[in-house]
Amino acid sequence: MGKKTRAKTAVPAGENPRRPCPCGSGKRYKACHGAGDDVIVTRPFEGLAAECDLVAMREFLPSATAPLPLREPGDVPVTLATVLPGAAAAVVRPDGSILLGMQVQTRSGDLSADLARALRWARGATPGTALPVVGPGIAGELVRVQDVLDPAAELDVTVHPDFGWWIPPSEDGSEPGPDVTASLERANEVIMPTEPVSAPGVRAAYWVDTGTKAHLRWVRPEPEEALVAALARLQARGELALADDARYAGSFRAHGLLVPVWDLDRELHAKEWSESVAAFATRLEAALAEDAPLTDAERRARDALAGKQVTLR
Structure with missing residues (x-):
């Protein structure tokens, strides 16, 4: 996956750029995430009980989902997924439920911040829309998964035999269109058991x-x-x-x-x-x-x- 360069993160009003960076790197904020480009966090999920599950979903599980154990659950369920249609970063379904993708088209050097940004976007997005990539449009104060996830919670991972979960049940019982069906078939063909x-x-x-x-x-x-x-x-x-x-x-x-x-x-x-x-x-x-x-x-x-x-x- 190609690495995406991120725009410089603005220092929030009243914050000291000389403070330790909240990513846990040990560097000052202005020399780390506050510096802008090419920040590389080698252990992005450190400190979370779900760290091993997150790494597995990011790197080698083909089709898997897990409810995201948030510190402060919202009004709609948030589900973490290995990969979404088009390798999107997030999808908001018509019912408002949120899917976040781990295996995405592009990423920055901090997967934890990317995932938190995608969640921030999804919580304010219109139902039925998707976020293709994590980009400058959702930049802002640095928030990482460690800030929003229950640190003591492990993930309840479900491994699926295919990508049928991509398509939510239709209220009127209608079948998905031919383009969606073809995309689903192509994805299912490359799954390793x-x-x-x-x-x-x-x-x-x-x-x-x-x-x-x-x-x-x-x-x-x-x-x-x-x-x-x-x-x-x-x-x-x-x-x-x-x-x-x-x-x-x-x-x-x-x-x-x-x-x-x-x-x-x-x-x-x-x-x-x-x-x-x-x-x-x-x-x-x-x-x-x-x-x-x-x-x-x-x-x-x-x-x-x-x-x-x-x-x-």
Whole structure:
């Protein structure tokens, strides 16, 4: 996705531009979001219990929705979605309900601010309209998702097999037009089967069938250094695989978090991995709790794992 340059954010009346930026970067406001262009927030959803869910919806879930747990709910429901028709930033349905898109046409360097801006636009928009991109037309005082979301609430994510939820039920029972139907069919054709892996102590772990392989993608909340050290301890002990036929493939960085990936047997359904994933979660928590320095074998394992990491831009 291309990065969109943002216009300079005006300093609100009475505000001190030398104050710490509310994005949490540690910089002064005038040197961060108040400076204008090319602000890059590497961990945009930090501090939220829903951080792992937000990263999954932004990066690899194809068709999923979740009610947005706002600090101050409005008069209409707000639903977060992976992708909306046309990769729009927001849609206000005829009944006034709001859909916010995570996978959008363009974005700035701060996904948290983009999402909050889209919500601000939607709350003042005419029902039946859409916001194609997050642009200067909804600029203003910096507001981020951390300002509007309940920080302790996780997302109740529903993964859908298709994009049928794009089209709300018609009051008169009429069918959508041919253009809408064709668009929906094209979107459904590219969906990779994806399902959550549910188990005690497991969250933001998803089974996905790419057509040639099946994978487990698991968004982890720990700081990267601590997580990699724990994975290295497990690797040195021969405990990094989920099962004999489920080897560790590597990991990717997404919005400040690490997402480990395992290759899975395509013949097994997502539900059949619950026990193995739960067992691994127990091993990982124990490894994360260890504070002894890494042994020589564990350091070698850590270096080998580093060669299997990529960063999503």
